[in-house]
Amino acid sequence: MHVELNSEDLAFREEVRTFFEENKIKDGEDYFSWRESWFKKAREKGGWDVPKWPAKFGGPGWSPTQHYIWEQETARANLPFDLPFGLGMLAPILMNYGSEEQQERFLPDIRDRKVNWCQGYSEPGAGSDLANLKTKAVLSEDGTYYTVNGSKIWTTLAHMADWIFCLTRTDDSGIKQQGITFLLFPMKQEGIEVKPIITLGGSHTVNTVHFTDVKVPVENRIGEEGKGWTYAKGLLEHERTGLAGLSKSLVELEQLKDKARTIQRGNGNLMDEASYRSKVGELEIDLLATEFTELRSLASAASGGEPGPESSILKLKGTEIKQRIQKLTVEASGIYASAWGDKGAGPSFAKGGTAGYLNSRYFTIYGGASEVQKDIVAKKVLGLTTGKSK
């Protein structure tokens, strides 16, 4: 057992840092052209534009340690914005279950960040119990297309998306997990209506989406009809490990301390106040432990094993940590925690800080709510069963 990086890893870290440094956005540079050229150069490095993709599909084929280094460095650097839906969620499904033709058709545009995707899973009646979904897809008599009717809810960025990957029901005769079919289709077409849902932080990211007789050619079905649940489930696991966001939290924790230090208290600052400091301390201790929990999970994955049981607590711990950072930011804002918008006095971080905290409440709801995650740990890891949940 050792924690230090070997010389190869150190060299890799240096290379990553240099790359970020050399390709920083310059003063006055247009953001979107910078973004485009950043991804192009990252691609020329050998798949750095799609770090998580396997080498077979053009990814860099890094070791777990290299991934870990990348995560750490990206948390610190200012990278161009990226969305997870196509790149991180749909792409692995296409790679595992899509036909070669579908891979050729969709992966390049995902990689080039040309097409924005959204995830159409949840429905009003299907949240934690996702398999309860009812959006109907009916195959035409000639077997060439599906007609989709129904409603999705919480669809993040549906209003900006070009395409949706969508779970639909093609058969309701068996158990819920059967008869679910995975379809891909364009968002900008007749029969699709997107309506905003405003969240507590006052922002519009999620939507309801209604489908009325939307036609989807069978070529847009992933894998077999009725097997969508299996495909989606693998992806959900993927989504969860990505939600812990520990490297980012480590950086944000340091930023939090810096913010608290700007709040003067007597001859010192807020970090000198015992109650505040011990909360920051407890948070950091949790973060130190969770970071190694993640590393242990990476290591077991690297040695070819399944991610160990420790991986199941990453989402739980990681999201809780993110929420606590937001909460402590609000507390540091003092009387300015209640200011809304950008007017008034007070520390600059107070503006938007409370909105950030409010929005952080959904970290423990989406991608598998905490209570349900704990159910999974209880069943899968501890081997416990209950008489109640089916």
Added chain:
Amino acid sequence: MNFELSEEQKMIQQSVERFVQENYDLTNRVKISSEDPGYSQEYWTAMAELGWLGLAFSEEEGGFGGNQIDTLVLMEQFGKGLVLEPFLANIVLGGGAIKRGGSPAIKESILPNLIEGNLQVTLAYAEEQSRFDIEDVATAAREDGSNFIINGKKSMVLNAESADKIVVVTRTSGSQVDEDGISLFLVDATSKGIERENFPTVDGLRASEITFTDVEVPSGNLIGEKDKGFAILQAVVNDAILALSAEAVGAMEVLYKDTVEYTQQREQFDHPLSDFQVLQHRMVDMFMEYEQCKSLLLRATMETVQDPILAQRTVHALKHLIGKSGIFVGESAVQLHGGMGVTEELRIGHFFKRLLVIDSQFGNSDFHLDKFTSL
């Protein structure tokens, strides 16, 4: 020991409850909050006519001779609808300061008008550097003949946008953090040299930053004695803590009850959510926090009525618990509602925001724990 309200108080409780039920559904609240002045003038007038604004003033002042218990009765019901009318700013803060320290002339000219809803008064005490320390006052008042000249900045002043008068907390002597040397003045909100920057707050209310530049105020407008304003300020802040805590208790009641109801209706995995034991226990915790807050609220209020000085420690205890429990109840309600909880569409999010703001006003949970343990 008697926890029973008087017949009159019960009647008022019922009429406020009815008023809130009839007028404060979420849609209406959002509408009122988004339009100027951020509350309903019609409701404010109605509250004055119903006598609510005068409950906690003596009969000589034009009121009904009640006390903090009457305010508790009102505020707890207000909390169930997140009432927007500026009761706290006018009656507890502005009116509270004048009641305690105003000269007979000031009382006579202000209080009856305030109670009738014809005049608005707020209190400007916090400053950018002060955080929760009410004795940290840099805004200076310099004596100049028969006037005082005020210079400085006040932060997060509630309802200042609508105020006709402002009670401003100033420093007339001593160092910036001395309790001695604080003086309160009543100034016209439109005085030369006063600038207000108004903005909405997280909970849909309004606050302002106020700059005072060479603002002249006659020495007759002193509220209380010169240099001795701290005791008044402390008493007013304590009353505000009691009032806000009562509001918070009302809000927590809505949150836990809405959550119980929602989880009984919403089904997942072929069960109402309320079948899941982990959620049941969380709701029991919410309920317990609510009840504990209510107990401490009654305790602190009754002790204050008996002896406000002796009650100080309990008031700190109360604000600590209200802050901590309020946020726990709010976060839990959101969590148990799932995605619906983080939207503006259900009222629980709005109640959660109000509880969050209440924690940040007049000292947060940590601040009061520290005060409590050091007394």
